[in-house]
Amino acid sequence: MNPLLTASLWALLSAACFFQAASTDQRTIKITAELGKNIILPCRAHGNRSIIAVEWSRVDLGSEYILVYKHDRIDPQSQRCYFKNGVALQERKITDGDVSLVLKNVRTDDRGTYQCRIAKEKLVHTVQLDVAPPPPDLFASWAVALLVFLGLSSIALLLYHFRHYYLSEYRVVVDSKEESILLPCKTRPLLPADARVEWIDGSNTKVHVYENGSDQLEEQYCLYRTRTKMNKDPLRTGDLSLTLRHPTDGDSWTYSCSVYSREGSILMEKQIHLHVKVHQVVVKEGAEYVQLPFITTPGLPGDAEVIWLDKESRIAHVYKNGSDQPGEQHDFYRRRNKTKMNNDPLRTGDLSLTLKRPTMRDCGEYGCSVTKDLYVLRVKKVQLIVKAGTAQSRTNQRTSGPEASPLIDVI
CATH class of the missing domain: 2.60.40.10 (Immunoglobulins)
Structure with missing residues (x-):
């Protein structure tokens, strides 16, 4: 064989071995x-x-x-x-x-x-x-052309009517005094029967799961148990909307509704930005009492603990082991016998706090949390506004009996 050709072949073989070794070490x-x-x-x-x-x-x-x-x-x-x-x-x-x-x-x-x-x-x-980021959405340019052709007013009405179907993001604003809210999510009907629907919140926590023709309640995080509901047969109808009962400001998140195929690939995803406004209670100074409302689902665990805190993070009221715990209250509330809760609040779901003889010093934000084994089951905030009362109203408060009007205005 030609010596020059032999040398060239050895050089090529050495180079190939070098690149193979380099790829192995990569x-x-x-x-x-x-x-x-x-x-x-x-x-x-x-x-x-x-x-x-x-x-x-x-x-x-x-x-x-x-x-x-x-x-x-x-x-x-x-x-x-x-x-x-x-x-x-x-x-x-x-x-x-x-x-x-x-x-x-x-x-x-x-x-x-x-x-x-x-x-x-x-x-x-x-x-x-x-x-x-995902590739640019061509829908925007198409929408502009369509708006020019049909007119801004008519297309705006169409988009509003069908917003749950076509918008990938949607915003919901609600007051925490509402009994329930709807997080809308609608898509094309007749999704695969073996698909999986997942609702998660902004912390990637599972809010609701639907699979194999039924809700998978055991996969829910404890904060959402007994509070969520989906319509029947959502994969067939394409209506994947979620009803959330007893919303509180703690539910203010960006929620994602995703549909996965059996192989795990994503078929559809929409986001709903939920803002739950803090509940406000207004009372005039001189009233005998004011109630800070907190109504949630009944049947909470009997060994859970309910704690109300004021704006300075002082303990206003504690309920656990089936009774109030005045020994754990801050002196400001214990010495004045200032707070009260209804009987058996965990069973009834009425965790409202009655604050006696409110004054201007009681203004501010109060927070209530329900915990069990370090898990937070429910949270809520209430904004208390105490308006200055007249001298006559303060006189009436001192002389009136226990059936006197509380002078409360709930917003």
């Missing part, structure tokens, strides 16, 4: 995901061998894990709460060494550096994930 993969889509973070064991255990983590989360696989199953106890039901292995039964991670419904907060550690391997597989 430990960091950069991936860009589209907002709201699913993405696969690749990781594979050397030699396609069987896997004993694998750990997926993210650098900025410290010692918390995204997913831990061992003993032929995913360990939910080791998983960070944010990622539960949001990640999965690409292959449920790992037979060929593929332990790639599927990250569902990618959000901006998912941006970061992910690491995959496989048992008995020293190599750490690193994936740098960036999240790009």
